[in-house]
Amino acid sequence: NAGVTQTPKFQVLKTGQSMTLQCAQDMNHEYMSWYRQDPGMGLRLIHYSVGAGITDQGEVPNGYNVSRSTTEDFPLRLLSAAPSQTSVYFCASTTGSDEQFFGPGTRLTVL
Amino acid sequence: AQRVTQPEKLLSVFKGAPVELKCNYSYSGSPELFWYVQYSRQRLQLLLRHISRESIKGFTADLNKGETSFHLKKPFAQEEDSAMYYCALRGTGRRALTFGSGTRLQVQP
Numbered sequence: 001n002a003g004v005t006q007t008p009k010f011q012v013l014k015t016g017q018s019m020t021l022q023c024a025q026d027m028n029h030e031y032m033s034w035y036r037q038d039p040g041m042g043l044r045l046i047h048y049s050v051g052a053g054i055t056d057q058g059e060v061p062n063g064y065n066v067s068r069s070t071t072e073d074f075p076l077r078l079l080s081a082a083p084s085q086t087s088v089y090f091c092a093s094t095t096g097s098d099e100q101f102f103g104p105g106t107r108l109t110v111l
Numbered sequence: 112a113q114r115v116t117q118p119e120k121l122l123s124v125f126k127g128a129p130v131e132l133k134c135n136y137s138y139s140g141s142p143e144l145f146w147y148v149q150y151s152r153q154r155l156q157l158l159l160r161h162i163s164r165e166s167i168k169g170f171t172a173d174l175n176k177g178e179t180s181f182h183l184k185k186p187f188a189q190e191e192d193s194a195m196y197y198c199a200l201r202g203t204g205r206r207a208l209t210f211g212s213g214t215r216l217q218v219q220p
Binding site: 031033035040041042043044045048050058059090094098099100101102103104105 | 155201
């Protein structure tokens, strides 16, 4: 199993550009989530999904959209990037016993 | 609202010294507490959870509901313990985790 995969690993955007961060898992987990990691602030939940077709907002959802058309994929979309969205983004999927498996992260810089 | 506080950004100890990484939480119900660890160039991974009450890599953590704490302890630190440690809380009936801001542990030779 590849576990949780994320692409790209690094990305530089200009303010106002849009992009999609990809996340996929091959463990058949129903629950998936997106976090952003900022210095001194730990990980903050952006959006999460309890299964295909179901998504909900986390702590810091503004500026981000998600969709969950399949169990495997949970992409995160930035519609109009802002410098405040410069961060490291982690995708995670969760087992039935609530252990979260994290992807390797995407480091995003918005100029 | 639920909150996790890790008061130390950096904890530096010498090899063989005891380690205690502090974690305090606020939550009105009965939470589930976790410690996650991120070694250099590796992804975040679960270290231990309070319901399993086990020792992983020599680390233990006891949930103290009276003090609302879940401190991570190890009697003798090793250089390979150097990493970023995050305390996390899961509220009753929820799947999402609330993370603390993290503590970087540096174990010097």
